[in-house]
Amino acid sequence: AQSVTQLGSHVSVSEGALVLLRCNYSSSVPPYLFWYVQYPNQGLQLLLKYTTGATLVKGINGFEAEFKKSETSFHLTKPSAHMSDAAEYFCAVSRTGYQKVTFGTGTKLQVIP
């Protein structure tokens, strides 16, 4: 079985402040982890993914995430928020041999000028 939990359905940060979006997963085998972003009236776009290897992964638009097996976490960070980062962010988990991806419930990021 696999599941993913995103803490905080809404997060507000000031422009220029650190962005931290939390994601915890459960998986009976090594997971594959993804972060997606969704802008209004659009589909989801991949920000970054972790499969194997380096636990700190860098994605598009200055975002990065760190896979921490001991904490079963894959939190998304960005050092300095920009107004254009306002969107909904989804964490997702998959694993070898399992044909479906499990998505979290999403976190809506608001950036305050």
Add this chain to the structure above:
Amino acid sequence: EADIYQTPRYLVIGTGKKITLECSQTMGHDKMYWYQQDPGMELHLIHYSYGVNSTEKGDLSSESTVSRIRTEHFPLTLESARPSHTSQYLCASSTYSSNQPQHFGDGTRLSIL
């Protein structure tokens, strides 16, 4: 630039009509998916396909049906639309490998009057 296309983007239609939502991808992906998403909410998998002539029901029960007679095409049909079908429908595709991300279309926003 989208490699997966959904039409129409918006549809407002009366109760009882038959509706087909189109989804096509140009990436040669084996797997395709349909998700239902209410505005600002989580994604619910309603149908998926491993390849031609393969279709499976997802985690959320849906009155819609799908077909996959060509690799690139995965239409979703509602035989008789009802107001409860009002939602956003997202189509996605991926390679067969579980460690690869899904690629999403921009969605169809459906309103049933």
